[in-house]
Amino acid sequence: MAKRSTQKTCDSTPVKLTADSTADDLAKLAWAIAHPARVQIVRLLIGRQACVCGEIVAQLPLAQSTVSQHLKILKDSGLVQGEVDGPKVCYCINPDRLKQLKASVADL
Amino acid sequence: MAKRSTQKTCDSTPVKLTADSTADDLAKLAWAIAHPARVQIVRLLIGRQACVCGEIVAQLPLAQSTVSQHLKILKDSGLVQGEVDGPKVCYCINPDRLKQLKASVADL
DNA sequence: ATCGTTTATCGTAGATATACGATAAAGGAA
DNA sequence: TTCCTTTATCGTATATCTACGATAAACGAT
Numbered sequence: 001m002a003k004r005s006t007q008k009t010c011d012s013t014p015v016k017l018t019a020d021s022t023a024d025d026l027a028k029l030a031w032a033i034a035h036p037a038r039v040q041i042v043r044l045l046i047g048r049q050a051c052v053c054g055e056i057v058a059q060l061p062l063a064q065s066t067v068s069q070h071l072k073i074l075k076d077s078g079l080v081q082g083e084v085d086g087p088k089v090c091y092c093i094n095p096d097r098l099k100q101l102k103a104s105v106a107d108l
Numbered sequence: 109m110a111k112r113s114t115q116k117t118c119d120s121t122p123v124k125l126t127a128d129s130t131a132d133d134l135a136k137l138a139w140a141i142a143h144p145a146r147v148q149i150v151r152l153l154i155g156r157q158a159c160v161c162g163e164i165v166a167q168l169p170l171a172q173s174t175v176s177q178h179l180k181i182l183k184d185s186g187l188v189q190g191e192v193d194g195p196k197v198c199y200c201i202n203p204d205r206l207k208q209l210k211a212s213v214a215d216l
Numbered sequence: 217a218t219c220g221t222t223t224a225t226c227g228t229a230g231a232t233a234t235a236c237g238a239t240a241a242a243g244g245a246a
Numbered sequence: 247t248t249c250c251t252t253t254a255t256c257g258t259a260t261a262t263c264t265a266c267g268a269t270a271a272a273c274g275a276t
Contacts, residue, residue, distance in 0.1 A: 023147040030147075034139035035234085039131040046216060053253060066235050068254055073233090087243045087252045098216065105213040108154060108206065143264085161223060174265050176224055181263095195222045195273040 022104065029101040032077035037062060038070050042093070045080060050092040053082075130212065137209040140185035145170060146178050150201070153188060158200040161190075 033039050057067045074080035078097040083090045165175045182188035186205040191198045
């Protein structure tokens with residue numbers, strides 16, 4: 001008797017992959033939170049309205065320059081915004097972009 | 109008149125970062141879909157019940173070995189499962205893990 | 217056993233991430 | 247001005263991703 005044959009769970013109806021830009025955008029947003037430190041930063045910024053960079057650094061076991069790099073990545077994704085305030089920089093979540101991330105993942 | 113001063117949006121209440129493992133896990137899941145090709149693979153597998161590797165390769169503008177690497181990353185994250193079926197391998201979504209991703213992002 | 221199909225792995229090359237210390241830049245305070 | 251604080255950037259080292267072709271491994275078919 002032969003082994004359980006091919007058509008168990010696989011269907012073979014052809015599909016075309018919508019090579020849309022939404023995949024790129026979701027990937028970009030996912031990339032922003034694809035590091036534990038950045039997840040923690042995002043959660044921190046969601047937990048409070050805004051937060052000075054120095055305080056974020058204080059909460060993480062990373063060098064200040066490393067945290068600054070993570071913040072730059074988060075800013076590049078649009079998920080986080082920074083506002084200069086004297087010598088300090090105040091970071092906050094971009095609610096629209098966060099909403100977009102949640103929607104994109106939810107619609108998977 | 110001095111520039112708009114510090115206490116505009118920043119609050120200074122101390123927070124402690126829950127250095128929990130959920131950050132690591134979310135980062136891991138996010139990392140899995142942090143590449144456009146992997147987003148498309150995940151969408152493809154959600155769109156149908158299961159799919160043979162070769163068909164995934166056919167839908168992407170990437171070499172077979174590259175797609176295989178992406179599939180490995182998706183498997184490592186737990187988001188995708190592969191079942192050997194003769195010489196072919198049938199891939200499918202792990203619904204529980206997908207649910208976990210959605211929940212983790214939604215709970216942000 | 218041999219062939220053909222399918223998929224994973226190897227080897228490699230280039231690009232990018234991650235981390236740190238050191239330094240620069242910007243601004244408030246003296 | 248001259249400090250001091252705060253944050254970004256530079257330079258560097260290491261590691262990992264991404265991509266490909268080539269090859270190996272697994273299996274069905276003949």
